[in-house]
Amino acid sequence: MSEINITWPDNSRGTFPGGTTIKDAIGSWKPDVLSSTVAAKVDGSPVDLGVRLEKDAVVEPIDVATKEGLGILRHSTSHVMAQAVQDTFPGAKVTIGPSIEEGFYYDFECETTFTPEDLQKIEKRMQEITATDSTFSRREISREEAVALFKEKGESYKVELINDLPPDVETVSLYSQGGYVDLCRGPHLPSTQMIKAFTLLKVAGAYWRGDEHNKMLQRIYGTCFATQEALDDYLRMIEEAKKRDHRRLGRELDLFQLNDEAGPGLIIFHPKGMMLRYIIEEWERKEHLKRGYDMVMGPQILKVDLWKRSGHFDHYRENMYFTEVDEQGYGIKPMNCLAHMLIYKSKIRSYRDLPLRYFELGTVHRHEKTGVLHGLLRARQFTQDDAHILCTPDQLNSEILAIADFVAYAMKIFGFEYEVELSTRPENSIGSDADWDLATSALEGALKDSRMVYEINEGDGAFYGPKIDFKIKDALKRKWQCATIQCDFTLPERFDLSYIGSDGEKHRPVMLHRVILGAIERFMGVLIEHHAGAFPVWLSPVQASILTVTEKHIPHGEKVYQQLLDAGVRVEKSFSNEKLGYKIREAQMQKTPYMLVIGDREMAEDAVSPRQRDGNNLGSMSVTDFINIIQERNRNYQ
RNA sequence: GCCGAUGUAGCUCAGCUGGUAGAGCAGCUGAUUCGUAAUCAGCAGGUCAGCGGUUCAAAUCCGCUCAUCGGCUCCA
Structure with missing residues (x-):
C-alpha cells in the first residue's frame, strides 16, 4: 500500500497509509484537537473529516471556535x-x-x-x-x-x-x-x-x-x-443591545417622539433631541465651510415638470409626495439636487469657477413603504447633509478623494468603524453605458487610490449613477448606510449644464452627489445606540446638572447656573426638594456627564464638586476650572 | 408593499375558561431640609388602538382598519 505525507499547520509532518481519513490522521497527530474540529482544509479547500487522503497534502483542522x-x-x-x-x-x-x-x-x-x-x-x-x-x-x-x-x-x-x-x-x-x-x-x-x-x-x-x-x-x-x-x-x-435601542432611549432621555397622530415615519424632536441635532448641524456647517463648500438652500416643493426633466418622475415617483396649488402640480423634494442645478445654471460658468460645491442641510420627504419604517433610522421626512459638486472630469478623482477623506475624518470624530461598498448600475436606470463606465471607474479608481477596503454591490447604484456607500452598525449590528458618494453624468446632461473651458468652448461638467453623515436623523439614531445614550461631553444635550443638597443652597446654585450659562455650558438645575441621592439617581439615569453638587462646603468655598457619570468624584473646584474642563472637551470632541 | 407577532394609565406590565379594570414607577399635594443611584403619607390617572359583529353581557371571541415590533423587499 502506498504511503502519503501530511503537513500540519505547525509544519510538522506525518506519514500515513493512503486512504486514511482526515479524522483518523488528525486523531493520531493530536487527539485532543479532534473533539473541537468540525472539518479541515486540505491544500486550502475545506472538506469533511470523513474524506480519505490519497496523496500528499497540507492539512489544517478547522476548529469550531473559528469563524x-x-x-x-x-x-x-x-x-x-x-x-x-x-x-x-x-x-x-x-x-x-x-x-x-x-x-x-x-x-x-x-x-x-x-x-x-x-x-x-x-x-x-x-x-x-x-x-x-x-x-x-x-x-x-x-x-x-x-x-x-x-x-x-x-x-x-x-x-x-x-x-x-x-x-x-x-x-x-x-x-x-x-x-x-x-x-x-x-x-x-x-x-x-x-x-x-x-x-x-x-x-x-x-x-x-x-x-x-x-x-x-x-x-x-x-x-x-x-x-x-x-x-x-x-x-x-x-x-x-435591546436596552440601547434608540427608540427606547429616545423616550427615556426625552430626545424625540414618533406619534401616530402626526403620522408614521415623521419625527418630532424634543428639546434635548433638538440640542443634539443642533450640535451636529453646527459641526457640519463649520466643517463644510473649512473644505470650500458654499451653503445654499432650495425650496421644499418644485414644479412637477422639473421632476419630469430630471427623471425623478419616471424613476422615483412612487416614493414622492405631490401637491397641487392653482392648478399647478408640485413635487415635494425627495432629493436636493434640482435646486442646486438651478443655482449652477443661473449664470455662465467658467472652468476657473470649478469645482463648485453646494452644501445644504436639505430636508426631504420620501414615501417609504410602511413595513420599512424604523424609528430615526428609516423615516419619511429626514434631513441630509447633502452637497452637489460640479467639476470638470479632470477634477473628479481629487474631489472623490477629498470626500472620502472628509468621511474618514467625520467617522473618527464620532467614533465609528465603517464598511465601504461600491454599487454599480441597477436595472431601472438612465444614461449611456459609456457614462456609467466612466463614472464607475472614477469611483473605483478613487477607492483604489485611497487604498480603502471595499466590496462590490452589483446593480445597487442610484438610477442616475453608481455610488460608494459607507455603512455603520446599530446596537444589533445591523448595517445602515450613512455616507455616500454618487457620480452623475446624466443630470448635467438633462439640464444642459455647461462651463466654458480654457479653449473657449462649452463643456459638460460632472456632478457628484454626496452626503457625509447621510441623514441627520439616521446618524443620530446610530449615534444614540453607539453610546447607549451616554454621549461624550461635547455632544451631550445637557453637559452638567446642578444638584443642591438643601433649600438654602439654591441661591448659590442659581449663581453657578448663571456662570455656566454665560460660559456656554449646557446646564440644568436640579433644585427640587429631594434628597441628594435621589437627584444623583435622576441625573445618572439621564446619563448627564457631570453632576455638580452644591452644599455647605461649596457655598463656603464658592466652588462646585463635580461627580462624573462613571461615579468618579472630582472633588471641590472653582467654577472657572469646571468651565475649562467642559470647554477643553468641546474643543477636542470628547 | 409582503409574512408573522403585538396593541390595557405618561412608562413597565397583571387581568385564567366572557360577568363592565389593577400594581409598581412617573405625576400632583402635604410633611421632611437631608452630602453622592430611589424619604414618608395622601390624591389623581384608562373610549382596554379604532370601527363593526357575536352575546343577556366583550379588555377577553370573530372581522376589518390603523399603528408598532421582528424579518423580506426597498433605502439616507
Missing part, C-alpha cells in the same frame, strides 16, 4: 432543523438554509404557518436528532439523478436550484443525516452529536430568491454556538 468553524457548525444545524421541520410538518418543502453572521436560517414552503409554539416543537425534535449521533455523509451524483431524486420527493425548489446550475456542472453533492437528504456543497460536521448549544429565534417571511415577485416563504432563524456558555453570552448580549 469558519462556527459557520460549518451552524450550517449543519440548519440541516438538522430542516430535518426536524419535515419530521414535524410532513409536506413542508425545503429551499435554502445557509449559516449567517450570527447564526443560520432555513426557508420553507409550508401550508401551515409556524407559530412560536411550533418553534419549540421543532427545537425539541432537533434535540432528539442531535442526541442520536447521526453522521453527516456525503455522496456525489449526476445532476440528472439529483433532479429525479428531488422530483420524487416533491422538493420543487431543490429541482429549480439544480436546473439553474451552470451547464458545465455535471455532478452535485448530497449530504444526509438520519435519513434526511439535502442538496449541499458542504462541508459538514462529522456527526450531529457535535451540535450542543442551539436555539431557534424567530420566524419571518422571506421571498424565494430574495425577489418580491416570488412566493413568500417562511424563514426560521436560529443560532448555534460551540458551547452553552457562548450561546448564553450571545443571548445576554442581544438583551443588552
Whole structure:
C-alpha cells in the first residue's frame, strides 16, 4: 500500500497509509484537537473529516471556535432543523438554509404557518436528532439523478436550484443525516452529536430568491454556538443591545417622539433631541465651510415638470409626495439636487469657477413603504447633509478623494468603524453605458487610490449613477448606510449644464452627489445606540446638572447656573426638594456627564464638586476650572 | 408593499375558561431640609388602538382598519 505525507499547520509532518481519513490522521497527530474540529482544509479547500487522503497534502483542522468553524457548525444545524421541520410538518418543502453572521436560517414552503409554539416543537425534535449521533455523509451524483431524486420527493425548489446550475456542472453533492437528504456543497460536521448549544429565534417571511415577485416563504432563524456558555453570552448580549435601542432611549432621555397622530415615519424632536441635532448641524456647517463648500438652500416643493426633466418622475415617483396649488402640480423634494442645478445654471460658468460645491442641510420627504419604517433610522421626512459638486472630469478623482477623506475624518470624530461598498448600475436606470463606465471607474479608481477596503454591490447604484456607500452598525449590528458618494453624468446632461473651458468652448461638467453623515436623523439614531445614550461631553444635550443638597443652597446654585450659562455650558438645575441621592439617581439615569453638587462646603468655598457619570468624584473646584474642563472637551470632541 | 407577532394609565406590565379594570414607577399635594443611584403619607390617572359583529353581557371571541415590533423587499 502506498504511503502519503501530511503537513500540519505547525509544519510538522506525518506519514500515513493512503486512504486514511482526515479524522483518523488528525486523531493520531493530536487527539485532543479532534473533539473541537468540525472539518479541515486540505491544500486550502475545506472538506469533511470523513474524506480519505490519497496523496500528499497540507492539512489544517478547522476548529469550531473559528469563524469558519462556527459557520460549518451552524450550517449543519440548519440541516438538522430542516430535518426536524419535515419530521414535524410532513409536506413542508425545503429551499435554502445557509449559516449567517450570527447564526443560520432555513426557508420553507409550508401550508401551515409556524407559530412560536411550533418553534419549540421543532427545537425539541432537533434535540432528539442531535442526541442520536447521526453522521453527516456525503455522496456525489449526476445532476440528472439529483433532479429525479428531488422530483420524487416533491422538493420543487431543490429541482429549480439544480436546473439553474451552470451547464458545465455535471455532478452535485448530497449530504444526509438520519435519513434526511439535502442538496449541499458542504462541508459538514462529522456527526450531529457535535451540535450542543442551539436555539431557534424567530420566524419571518422571506421571498424565494430574495425577489418580491416570488412566493413568500417562511424563514426560521436560529443560532448555534460551540458551547452553552457562548450561546448564553450571545443571548445576554442581544438583551443588552435591546436596552440601547434608540427608540427606547429616545423616550427615556426625552430626545424625540414618533406619534401616530402626526403620522408614521415623521419625527418630532424634543428639546434635548433638538440640542443634539443642533450640535451636529453646527459641526457640519463649520466643517463644510473649512473644505470650500458654499451653503445654499432650495425650496421644499418644485414644479412637477422639473421632476419630469430630471427623471425623478419616471424613476422615483412612487416614493414622492405631490401637491397641487392653482392648478399647478408640485413635487415635494425627495432629493436636493434640482435646486442646486438651478443655482449652477443661473449664470455662465467658467472652468476657473470649478469645482463648485453646494452644501445644504436639505430636508426631504420620501414615501417609504410602511413595513420599512424604523424609528430615526428609516423615516419619511429626514434631513441630509447633502452637497452637489460640479467639476470638470479632470477634477473628479481629487474631489472623490477629498470626500472620502472628509468621511474618514467625520467617522473618527464620532467614533465609528465603517464598511465601504461600491454599487454599480441597477436595472431601472438612465444614461449611456459609456457614462456609467466612466463614472464607475472614477469611483473605483478613487477607492483604489485611497487604498480603502471595499466590496462590490452589483446593480445597487442610484438610477442616475453608481455610488460608494459607507455603512455603520446599530446596537444589533445591523448595517445602515450613512455616507455616500454618487457620480452623475446624466443630470448635467438633462439640464444642459455647461462651463466654458480654457479653449473657449462649452463643456459638460460632472456632478457628484454626496452626503457625509447621510441623514441627520439616521446618524443620530446610530449615534444614540453607539453610546447607549451616554454621549461624550461635547455632544451631550445637557453637559452638567446642578444638584443642591438643601433649600438654602439654591441661591448659590442659581449663581453657578448663571456662570455656566454665560460660559456656554449646557446646564440644568436640579433644585427640587429631594434628597441628594435621589437627584444623583435622576441625573445618572439621564446619563448627564457631570453632576455638580452644591452644599455647605461649596457655598463656603464658592466652588462646585463635580461627580462624573462613571461615579468618579472630582472633588471641590472653582467654577472657572469646571468651565475649562467642559470647554477643553468641546474643543477636542470628547 | 409582503409574512408573522403585538396593541390595557405618561412608562413597565397583571387581568385564567366572557360577568363592565389593577400594581409598581412617573405625576400632583402635604410633611421632611437631608452630602453622592430611589424619604414618608395622601390624591389623581384608562373610549382596554379604532370601527363593526357575536352575546343577556366583550379588555377577553370573530372581522376589518390603523399603528408598532421582528424579518423580506426597498433605502439616507
